[in-house]
Amino acid sequence: MYAIRRHRAAIKAWCWRVRFSRRGVMYAKTFYDRACGGSKEAKAQAIAWRDAQLAELQALTLVEFHKHQRSNNVSGVPGVHFHKTPRQRLGFWQAKIRFHDGTSVTKSFSVLKFGDKDAYRLAVAARSELLARVKNGPYLHHPVAKQLARDVHNAAGQALEGRHAHTRG
Numbered sequence: 001m002y003a004i005r006r007h008r009a010a011i012k013a014w015c016w017r018v019r020f021s022r023r024g025v026m027y028a029k030t031f032y033d034r035a036c037g038g039s040k041e042a043k044a045q046a047i048a049w050r051d052a053q054l055a056e057l058q059a060l061t062l063v064e065f066h067k068h069q070r071s072n073n074v075s076g077v078p079g080v081h082f083h084k085t086p087r088q089r090l091g092f093w094q095a096k097i098r099f100h101d102g103t104s105v106t107k108s109f110s111v112l113k114f115g116d117k118d119a120y121r122l123a124v125a126a127r128s129e130l131l132a133r134v135k136n137g138p139y140l141h142h143p144v145a146k147q148l149a150r151d152v153h154n155a156a157g158q159a160l161e162g163r164h165a166h167t168r169g
Contacts, residue, residue: 001047001144002020002050002144002145002148003018003019003020003050003145004016004017004018004046004047005017005019007030009030009032013032013033013034014032014033014039015030015031015033015042016030016031016033016039016042016043016045016046017029017030017031017046018030018031018046018049018050018053020050020053020054020145022057022058022059022060023057023058023059023060027053027057029046029049031043031045031046031049054145054148054149055148059138059139059140059145059149060138060139061136061137061138061139062100062134062135062136062137062138062139063131063134063136064139065139066078066079066097066131075093075120077123077124077127078127079095079096079097079127079130079131080093080094080095080096080120080123080124080127081094081096082094082120083108088110088111088112090110090111090112091111092108092109092110092111092119093108093109093111093119093120093122093123094106094108094109094123095107095108095124095126095127095130096127096130097127097130097131097133099133099134100134100135100137100139105130107123107126107130108123109122109123109126
């Protein structure tokens with residue numbers, strides 16, 4: 001079950017814990033069996049709270065994820081890295097992206113061939129081109145999280161259609 005786990009809080013004290021993150025912020029809440037009137041009720045409340053929070057909170061999009069600069073990035077551009085190898089003693093700048101389907105694409109630009117500044121500039125431009133190929137959708141892995149996002153999106157679309165039909169009628 002997505003973001004919900006059964007937990008033994010103490011001897012004879014069980015609960016359902018909801019825990020997930022959105023945009024780097026952790027959201028968590030605990031539903032104790034005793035306080036909620038039993039395990040089934042606590043689980044139902046946990047699911048309802050999770051679904052309400054996920055409907056309100058936007059997940060990162062794939063484009064936002066790929067634009068996020070990591071703490072270990074030294075190039076100043078996400079997805080652009082400098083490499084040195086024995087065959088490329090002066091090194092090369094590389095643009096890289098991993099698509100959500102698991103495939104990855106890299107484009108490399110030799111410092112020997114282009115010079116350091118131009119190789120860097122070409123790698124940054126290549127990264128922009130690769131980023132343009134990303135299909136933008138929510139950055140989610142868990143199948144249930146994906147389904148919940150689709151349900152929220154569909155419900156929002158139906159509500160919008162209902163408003164348009166109401167204003168036309």
